[in-house]
Amino acid sequence: xxxxxxxxxxxxxxxxxxxxxxTDWNEEVAQHLAAQEGIPELTEQHWAxxxxxxxxxxxxxxxxSIRRLTxxxxxxxxxxxxxxxxxxxxxxxxxxGLPKPKGCI
Amino acid sequence: MTAQTTLQTQAATTAxxxxxxRVSIVVSRGSLDGVYPGLILANGARMEGxxxxxxFTFFGLDAILKKRQDHLKVATVGNPALHMPTLLGALxxxxxxxxxxxxxxxxxxxxxxxxxFLTMIHDAGCGIYACRATVDMFHLKPxxxxxxxxxxxxxxxxxxxxxxxxxLFT
Numbered sequence: 001x002x003x004x005x006x007x008x009x010x011x012x013x014x015x016x017x018x019x020x021x022x023t024d025w026n027e028e029v030a031q032h033l034a035a036q037e038g039i040p041e042l043t044e045q046h047w048a049x050x051x052x053x054x055x056x057x058x059x060x061x062x063x064x065s066i067r068r069l070t071x072x073x074x075x076x077x078x079x080x081x082x083x084x085x086x087x088x089x090x091x092x093x094x095x096x097g098l099p100k101p102k103g104c105i
Numbered sequence: 106m107t108a109q110t111t112l113q114t115q116a117a118t119t120a121x122x123x124x125x126x127r128v129s130i131v132v133s134r135g136s137l138d139g140v141y142p143g144l145i146l147a148n149g150a151r152m153e154g155x156x157x158x159x160x161f162t163f164f165g166l167d168a169i170l171k172k173r174q175d176h177l178k179v180a181t182v183g184n185p186a187l188h189m190p191t192l193l194g195a196l197x198x199x200x201x202x203x204x205x206x207x208x209x210x211x212x213x214x215x216x217x218x219x220x221x222f223l224t225m226i227h228d229a230g231c232g233i234y235a236c237r238a239t240v241d242m243f244h245l246k247p248x249x250x251x252x253x254x255x256x257x258x259x260x261x262x263x264x265x266x267x268x269x270x271x272x273l274f275t
Contacts, residue, residue, distance in 0.1 A: 065215040066148075066152060066225070066229075067215050067217055067225065068215055070225075076228070077225050077228035077229055078228045078229075081151070081228070081229050081230055085154070086154035087151070087152055087153045087154025087155070088152060089152035089153065090152070090153060090154075091154070103214075103215075104145060104149055104214075105145070105148065105149075105214065105215050105216055105217075
């Protein structure tokens with residue numbers, strides 16, 4: 001199984017390269033994952049998206065759709081794509097320490 | 106087969122497939138079930154960081170006409186997958202009923218109505234274009250279109266925009 005090193009700790013990854021365990025995630029890990037995805041600094045808006053995605057995942061077992069994300073997190077579609085330019089669905093879930101979203105929307 | 110071509114064939118089969126970087130999606134039909142697949146493909150592409158362009162032609166143009174886009178219907182005649190007798194499908198109100206039911210199911214899956222979906226797709230950075238020949242044929246004016254429509258383009262311009270990517274016809 002693939003792993004990454006963050007601050008001296010070895011974290012396991014799933015087949016898609018996302019964190020294998022929800023509990024391995026914290027703010028330092030998120031910064032590290034963001035840097036890997038080409039986002040040098042996480043702003044307050046990034047955090048709003050990441051925290052919202054994690055809260056939905058903890059309750060429902062899957063990341064929210066983009067439509068719901070933009071309606072409920074307070075970050076609109078245009079901003080969301082600026083925050084995660086290489087595709088918000090996969091990238092934001094990866095940085096949030098969640099598995100790849102299952103939904104199509 | 107020569108040794109060289111064998112080697113080339115092996116190289117071609119062992120190289121990992123290249124990820125898709127751009128798609129141009131043609132929407133040519135104007136029924137609800139004719140329009141949604143293209144929209145879902147375009148939105149899904151942007152979600153994955155794939156560049157996307159939508160090109161509406163023929164009856165597909167209804168999806169970007171202000172007065173029509175939120176009144177698209179499911180075809181209940183000539184649609185064997187609905188498993189409905191043809192004569193029943195032709196009765197007044199049946200298409201509206203099937204449409205209402207499908208829209209309800211889509212809402213459950215968080216699939217937006219056509220108008221909202223196109224705004225979302227456009228905000229996500231997908232270009233939205235109308236086919237020049239169809240616009241001329243149906244005598245449509247700029248005011249008939251939704252604000253998200255970027256331009257009316259010819260088939261030649263469509264191919265220019267599609268350069269280097271995949272084209273999907275729906």
